[in-house]
Amino acid sequence: MDEELHEMIRAVVRKIPRGRVATYGDVADIARAPSPRLVGAVLNQDGHDLPWHRVLRANGTCAPHIADQQLQLLREEGVVADGGKVDLRTYRWEDAVKEKAEEPPALW
DNA sequence: CACTTGACCGTAG
DNA sequence: TCTACGGCCAAGT
Numbered sequence: 001m002d003e004e005l006h007e008m009i010r011a012v013v014r015k016i017p018r019g020r021v022a023t024y025g026d027v028a029d030i031a032r033a034p035s036p037r038l039v040g041a042v043l044n045q046d047g048h049d050l051p052w053h054r055v056l057r058a059n060g061t062c063a064p065h066i067a068d069q070q071l072q073l074l075r076e077e078g079v080v081a082d083g084g085k086v087d088l089r090t091y092r093w094e095d096a097v098k099e100k101a102e103e104p105p106a107l108w
Numbered sequence: 109c110a111c112t113t114g115a116c117c118g119t120a121g
Numbered sequence: 122t123c124t125a126c127g128g129c130c131a132a133g134t
Contacts, residue, residue: 002131024116035130040115047115055115063115070115 009033009042016054019077020093021086023058054093060085 008031016022024036033039040063043052053073056062061084062070071081079091 028116033130036116037114037130038116041131042115044115052115057115058117066115 005031005033005038006042006046009039010046010050013043013047013050013052013055016051016093019079019091021054021056021074021079021088021091022093023088024055025058026093027055056086060088 009027012027012031024039027033027039028036039055043050043055053070067084071084074081074086079086
C-alpha cells in the first residue's frame with residue numbers, strides 16, 4: 001500500500017468539520033485515491049485516531065458492523081440519522097464537493 | 109500466479 | 122425507494 005496516499009487519506013478525514021459528513025467516494029476524490037474501497041481499507045487499519053464516524057457511504061448509510069456506534073457518535077455532533085440513514089443533502093461536507101468540482105491542484 | 113475479500117459506487121429494473 | 126449486478130482496486134491466501 002502506498003504510504004503517501006495512505007497519509008493523504010487520513011489527512012482528508014481529519015479535515016472533515018464537526019457536524020458534517022463526507023462519503024468514501026468524496027474522500028477518495030479529494031485524496032486522489034484510485035478507488036473509494038481504499039478509503040475503507042485505510043480506515044479499517046489506521047482509522048482509530050480519526051473522526052472516522054464522519055465518513056459514510058454514498059447513500060447516507062454506514063457499514064453494517066459499525067452502524068450502531070457510528071450513528072451514536074454522529075448524533076453527539078448534531079447529525080441526525082433517520083431510519084439508519086443520514087440526509088446527505090443536509091449534512092454533506094459542501095466544501096469538499098466544491099473543491100472536487102473545480103479541480104484544485106492543491107496538495108494537502 | 110489465480111482466486112477471494114471488503115468500512116464502496118453507479119446504473120437498471 | 123429498494124435490490125441486484127457489474128465494476129472497482131489493493132491485500133491476503
